[in-house]
Amino acid sequence: MLNERYLPVIATLVVFILLYGYGMVEYKGFRDTLVFTNLLTDNAFLIVTAVGMSFVIISGGIDLSVGSMIAFVGVLLAYLITGLGIHPVYAAIIALLTATFFGMMMGVIIAYFEIQPFIVTLAGLFLFRGLAYMINLNSVPIDHELLVILSEIYVPLPGRGGLTFIAMAMLALLVIGVVVAKRTRFGLNVYAVGGDVQSAALMGVPVKSTLVRIYALSGLYSGAAGITFAIYTGSAYPLAAVGVELDAIAAVVIGGTLLTGGVGFVFGAFLGALIQGIIQTLISFDGTLNSWWTKVAIGALLLMFILMQKAIVHFTRRYSGKNPASSEEPAMQKVESTQA
Amino acid sequence: MTDVNQPPLLSIEHINKRFPGVRALNDVSLTFHSGEVHALLGENGAGKSTLIKVLTGIYAKDSGDITLEGRKVHIKNSQDAQNSGIRTVYQEINLIPTMTVAENLTLLDQPRRFGMIRWRSAHSQAREMLARVGLDIDPNSLLVSHSIAVQQMVAIARALGSKARLLILDEPTASLDSDEIARLFGLMRQLKAQGMAIIFVTHFLDQVYAISDTISVLRNGSHVGTFKTRALSQTELVGHMLGKDLDMLQHEQRDITETEEKPVVLSLSQVGKTGMLKPVDLNLRQGEIVGLAGLLGSGRTELCELAYGAARSDQGSKTWLGQSLPINTPKQAIEQGMAYCPEDRKHRGIIAELSVRENLILALQSSRGWWSRIPMAEQQAVVSEFIERLSIKTSDMEKPIGELSGGNQQKVILARWLVTNPKLLILDEPTRGIDVGAHHDILNIIRELCEEGMSLLVASSEVEEIVAFAHRVVVLRDRGKVSEIVGNQISQKSIIQAIAQ
Ligand SMILES: Nc1ncnc2c1ncn2[C@@H]1O[C@H](COP(=O)(O)OP(=O)(O)OP(=O)(O)O)[C@@H](O)[C@H]1O
Ligand SMILES: [Mg+2]
Numbered sequence: 001m002l003n004e005r006y007l008p009v010i011a012t013l014v015v016f017i018l019l020y021g022y023g024m025v026e027y028k029g030f031r032d033t034l035v036f037t038n039l040l041t042d043n044a045f046l047i048v049t050a051v052g053m054s055f056v057i058i059s060g061g062i063d064l065s066v067g068s069m070i071a072f073v074g075v076l077l078a079y080l081i082t083g084l085g086i087h088p089v090y091a092a093i094i095a096l097l098t099a100t101f102f103g104m105m106m107g108v109i110i111a112y113f114e115i116q117p118f119i120v121t122l123a124g125l126f127l128f129r130g131l132a133y134m135i136n137l138n139s140v141p142i143d144h145e146l147l148v149i150l151s152e153i154y155v156p157l158p159g160r161g162g163l164t165f166i167a168m169a170m171l172a173l174l175v176i177g178v179v180v181a182k183r184t185r186f187g188l189n190v191y192a193v194g195g196d197v198q199s200a201a202l203m204g205v206p207v208k209s210t211l212v213r214i215y216a217l218s219g220l221y222s223g224a225a226g227i228t229f230a231i232y233t234g235s236a237y238p239l240a241a242v243g244v245e246l247d248a249i250a251a252v253v254i255g256g257t258l259l260t261g262g263v264g265f266v267f268g269a270f271l272g273a274l275i276q277g278i279i280q281t282l283i284s285f286d287g288t289l290n291s292w293w294t295k296v297a298i299g300a301l302l303l304m305f306i307l308m309q310k311a312i313v314h315f316t317r318r319y320s321g322k323n324p325a326s327s328e329e330p331a332m333q334k335v336e337s338t339q340a
Numbered sequence: 341m342t343d344v345n346q347p348p349l350l351s352i353e354h355i356n357k358r359f360p361g362v363r364a365l366n367d368v369s370l371t372f373h374s375g376e377v378h379a380l381l382g383e384n385g386a387g388k389s390t391l392i393k394v395l396t397g398i399y400a401k402d403s404g405d406i407t408l409e410g411r412k413v414h415i416k417n418s419q420d421a422q423n424s425g426i427r428t429v430y431q432e433i434n435l436i437p438t439m440t441v442a443e444n445l446t447l448l449d450q451p452r453r454f455g456m457i458r459w460r461s462a463h464s465q466a467r468e469m470l471a472r473v474g475l476d477i478d479p480n481s482l483l484v485s486h487s488i489a490v491q492q493m494v495a496i497a498r499a500l501g502s503k504a505r506l507l508i509l510d511e512p513t514a515s516l517d518s519d520e521i522a523r524l525f526g527l528m529r530q531l532k533a534q535g536m537a538i539i540f541v542t543h544f545l546d547q548v549y550a551i552s553d554t555i556s557v558l559r560n561g562s563h564v565g566t567f568k569t570r571a572l573s574q575t576e577l578v579g580h581m582l583g584k585d586l587d588m589l590q591h592e593q594r595d596i597t598e599t600e601e602k603p604v605v606l607s608l609s610q611v612g613k614t615g616m617l618k619p620v621d622l623n624l625r626q627g628e629i630v631g632l633a634g635l636l637g638s639g640r641t642e643l644c645e646l647a648y649g650a651a652r653s654d655q656g657s658k659t660w661l662g663q664s665l666p667i668n669t670p671k672q673a674i675e676q677g678m679a680y681c682p683e684d685r686k687h688r689g690i691i692a693e694l695s696v697r698e699n700l701i702l703a704l705q706s707s708r709g710w711w712s713r714i715p716m717a718e719q720q721a722v723v724s725e726f727i728e729r730l731s732i733k734t735s736d737m738e739k740p741i742g743e744l745s746g747g748n749q750q751k752v753i754l755a756r757w758l759v760t761n762p763k764l765l766i767l768d769e770p771t772r773g774i775d776v777g778a779h780h781d782i783l784n785i786i787r788e789l790c791e792e793g794m795s796l797l798v799a800s801s802e803v804e805e806i807v808a809f810a811h812r813v814v815v816l817r818d819r820g821k822v823s824e825i826v827g828n829q830i831s832q833k834s835i836i837q838a839i840a841q
Contacts, residue, residue: 004482005482179456182457183456183457183459184455184456184457185448185450185452185457188439188443188447188450188457189447189448191436191438191439191443192436192439192447194438195436195437195438195439196436196437196438198434199432199433199434199435199436200436201398201417201418202398202418202428202430202434203418203434203435203436203447203448203498204417204418204419204421204422204448205447205448206417206419262436262437262438262439263438
């Protein structure tokens with residue numbers, strides 16, 4: 001039998017396919033691979049953020065600072081490259097280290113001072129936005145030949161579509177996220193902490209250091225998203241990516257991860273972000289609808305997913321999860337053996 | 341057997357541990373030897389679990405020393421404990437409900453190559469661990485899809501999974517049936533022969549005598565004494581535990597008046613649910629106690645859930661006080677005056693952050709409706725009455741219930757339903773984890789309430805307990821009713837025969 005854990009992700013996939021199918025039927029232009037690859041490029045920074053956010057939410061926490069972090073990293077990058085003349089590669093490394101460090105510090109406060117992640121990362125939200133303003137008040141272009149080279153990288157696919165550098169970078173970060181979540185001890189510890197912190201501690205999971213690493217990872221991923229965003233827009237602006245933390249949370253939830261922690265898949269966040277992107281694309285194809293309809297559709301979808309998750313939980317509790325016929329088989333076998 | 345000249349594997353000296361308002365451990369010194377099963381006994385709240393948590397670094401001790409193989413150790417958390425070869429099954433099942441069985445079994449110890457978990461070998465590792473404790477379940481299934489007993493065996497399987505020098509089991513048998521206990525004891529003997537030291541906490545005295553070599557008794561946080569099991573009689577042991585001589589070891593007397601002529605409160609006719617329980621007939625009279633006996637998985641809990649409406653039956657009909665009523669949801673059941681105290685209290689019972697008073701008053705408040713708040717003075721009166729009647733050990737009624745010992749939490753949950761004064765109370769394993777003294781008190785209260793006209797449906801794996809109070813015993817097997825034993829025919833022998841037939 002299919003594990004019930006996969007149901008939400010499968011539901012998300014079905015919704016994605018339905019929306020995509022609708023677009024293909026409705027609009028001719030939608031049938032080109034270009035729509036899909038553009039989806040990857042346009043939403044790369046959101047997907048990267050959502051991958052980091054997945055770890056946080058699976059652990060039962062929340063990270064509200066990611067949007068500000070994207071803006072901060074962008075402005076920092078611009079300052080390092082244009083202002084100080086540092087080579088973009090070194091600038092990127094410095095930016096990533098800074099983002100990771102800030103994430104780690106939030107993790108330390110959450111883990112060792114036992115303050116709610118909501119509060120700590122809310123402080124981060126204000127702090128990083130403020131720091132971005134301190135570096136630069138205006139939108140500045142990031143000029144460097146490397147950025148030009150990167151923007152020219154294009155792996156063509158059948159049709160008019162093709163993979164850009166940031167799409168490929170995003171896919172690589174996604175794969176890394178999936179692997180870390182499912183194939184490393186750290187990843188499993190994240191699930192354990194989210195499932196039941198007290199039990200996890202009793203089982204010997206290093207809860208505090210796991211928490212620190214989770215927020216450091218989220219910092220790293222939002223830092224990477226900041227770089228992706230800077231390459232995508234070619235500029236840096238302290239007011240960039242306002243509210244992206246909420247988009248990322250929505251992506252994670254639509255992807256089937258429970259806000260209560262312990263349940264979910266990193267890959268779901270990818271689908272969740274793509275669904276948001278595809279709604280946007282559909283609305284722009286329509287041409288008559290205001291872009292604010294995107295928000296309405298995402299809101300409705302989010303609600304629908306949460307209700308659906310409830311329904312799935314209810315359904316499986318009632319008809320299979322707690323179904324003694326399957327769950328207590330060994331006990332029944334024993335009864336039979338005593339009879340024999 | 342223990343060699344007295346051999347230095348102890350682990351010794352603790354002058355351990356003190358205070359919690360606000362309680363001295364949980366008071367200058368406790370003990371030694372544990374390799375190849376020995378050491379039973380740690382005492383009433384609810386005596387300090388057994390606290391001692392264990394100090395040993396495994398969950399709680400920091402206030403003072404005292406822990407010496408492992410002649411060397412002083414500083415164990416600061418579970419990892420340190422595990423690295424020192426101490427493996428523990430805590431009183432509360434300590435596994436992750438949202439993860440699969442295999443993920444739980446291999447957590448922190450997954451086989452890896454180049455830092456990557458190899459799930460295939462992790463699964464076969466999990467299967468081996470399950471086979472050791474005789475469980476045949478799918479390692480890929482979610483932990484929560486299994487019964488408490490199976491989860492408990494999984495926790496034991498996990499503790500036995502890696503090489504340990506000291507194994508600590510805090511009430512591991514509370515939810516197991518006799519076959520599983522026998523298997524666990526077999527494993528313990530085998531481990532003992534291999535030189536492992538085992539600390540075993542239980543409230544079942546017959547189990548103490550069946551498996552332990554040494555007994556240490558704690559009372560109110562102090563070490564009363566350590567004895568050779570062979571040289572200590574049960575009466576002496578209970579005397580040490582309670583601090584007074586209680587003649588309770590002779591089995592509870594059956595003193596039961598007939599209830600034949602009383603009106604029927606709840607009647608189930610051919611009530612069942614596919615895949616859960618075969619159709620069952622059952623009549624519950626006013627003032628009557630009906631016991632549900634049967635092995636684990638025989639359908640006891642399922643029958644309770646169907647009777648209460650916690651699960652929806654798809655066959656048969658129910659009659660309440662002579663009227664045919666749809667009792668298909670807990671809400672309808674509560675409205676008619678039913679109460680249900682489920683088996684899995686850790687997840688469905690207590691609200692750890694709320695105080696003892698709030699937890700205890702919860703059901704009473706909801707039965708009166710949330711808009712008519714019970715006055716504080718009344719709450720306090722009710723709560724202190726039950727704290728006394730059930731001898732709930734707590735420094736005060738505003739203490740968060742999570743800080744009570746396991747057995748005392750249990751008593752609070754039981755009291756929660758008793759105060760609502762229901763017409764029919766359904767109890768699933770009411771005395772699990774409760775000490776001998778309190779066990780006695782609870783049975784008395786149950787009897788009293790029934791004399792006042794309450795009916796009771798009790799599922800229990802302790803046949804003795806059922807014999808002590810039931811007017812009628814329904815024996816279940818293979819998810820169906822196999823027989824009903826009435827009145828004078830009820831005895832341990834007749835029940836066990838009916839179960840085993
Ligand atoms: N975390 C805590 N905070 C405050 N008090 C506590 C805490 N844990 C235990 N206590 C108190 O310490 C005392 C000993 O509790 P402990 O859990 O060790 O008892 P126990 O012997 O294991 O009892 P049981 O048989 O009921 O499991 C109790 O009075 C309890 O209320
Ligand atoms: Mg205890």
